[in-house]
Amino acid sequence: MPPALAVSVDVVLLTLRAGRLCVLVIRRDDPPFGGCWALPGGFVDRDEDLDASALRQLAAETGVTTTGHLEQLRTYGGAHRDPRVRVVSVAYLALLPNLPQPQPQPGRDGPRARWWPVEDLDSTDGPTLAFDHPRIVGDGVERARAKLEYTPLAAAFCEEQFTLADLRRVYEAAWGVALDPPNFRRKVLSTPGFVVPLGQRTSPRGGGRPAELYRRGSAVALHPPLLRRSV
């Protein structure tokens, strides 16, 4: 007979808020790691597929029922990653547009769910994450940053209709660099299936020429990729 282990799912849910890449974390009330923040997640049901479990946990803990993108990230199975019992956790990466934001849900003592800019996670005034969740978030952020290069994933951070400037700001926030708008435009438009023009324009927000609107195209990969400069 095989040893039976607990299997859980944790979700790294990323979005863009005010030009910063943010991750959603949930406040833990009880030990271990009481008062720390943790990723939304929970145990997999006996007859539940992993992907379905990720969506269920997300809806249950944050109210988020649809994501722009959901993919399996990696499985964390260190023998002692949970001090209580052996838990193998399948992590997922989910991306969400700016709006609608999941409303922070009321808790015993302050908001239970909140967004946190990923750059603040390493600093001392950032939140303390429970278990091995710092590593999981780090892996999720790195996966997202890398996938922006060679997939049209950036559009998952945008609403259904978006401008090229919206799309460019995704890259700029995730990579922490400034991209040249003219060159970015040409690059995106010359990649078949990245975006589809809608033939409409935005109403300008406080001055400036109205931008054309686009929706996500059918491409699943960018050829050639949109490479980050450094690394």
Next chain:
Amino acid sequence: MPPALAVSVDVVLLTLRAGRLCVLVIRRDDPPFGGCWALPGGFVDRDEDLDASALRQLAAETGVTTTGHLEQLRTYGGAHRDPRVRVVSVAYLALLPNLPQPQPQPGRDGPRARWWPVEDLDSTDGPTLAFDHPRIVGDGVERARAKLEYTPLAAAFCEEQFTLADLRRVYEAAWGVALDPPNFRRKVLSTPGFVVPLGQRTSPRGGGRPAELYRRGSAVALHPPLLRRSV
């Protein structure tokens, strides 16, 4: 109480044989899928890390104790992927140089372990793989092919000392394309940390100028990547 599930590890072990990318499979004697071929793998022990389990299964079933590369591939957790009982399987990808080959181990009725060219897996005269192992092998092969582009992983298919032609043949076998030797050479040598020259030459094998020998460098990523043409 969380439901307890069985957690297993399966390993996609790839190598190059006669210029073809091959995967190691094990013959199943017992049902389900008796007579079919399956990936080496087994259940994770109660206090065993996942990576350690992958190495243990590999050694136990194939005699392979070192790999050029070992990384987690993906976790397969469909509720009915094993007809007997719910099993969540963490798949690993392992790469091995041409030699030393793991010796096929004797079994009840023919060799128990054997290499199979990955191109033959889809054809009708190829082996029938058990469970969802066709998909796992497919994912593993695609991961390996993709990682050749932007990591120095190709060297994991080579022995400790290798020539640039050896390295090039890895790409040619994995991608099924012919690469221009002069351009390949320049590309590899201009990528810092990809390979390190040893200042020695091979004794030529049957005519031709002796080639310079190299060993793996310290780079973990190729910038810029070595892109496949098509896709």
Next chain:
DNA sequence: CCAAAAGTGTTATGTGTACACCCATGA
């Protein structure tokens, strides 16, 4: 009018590609 944001044009620079050519060895 000016400021701001979107979008177009142009040019320098670099990288990938194709292929001609030279080098060193075995037979």
Next chain:
DNA sequence: TCATGGGTGTACACATAACACTTTTGG
């Protein structure tokens, strides 16, 4: 000497990067 594979040089196509410039809106 030829065949074979290793290694160098070079010219062209193409992609990226930098930035000047035009267009369209609000104030």
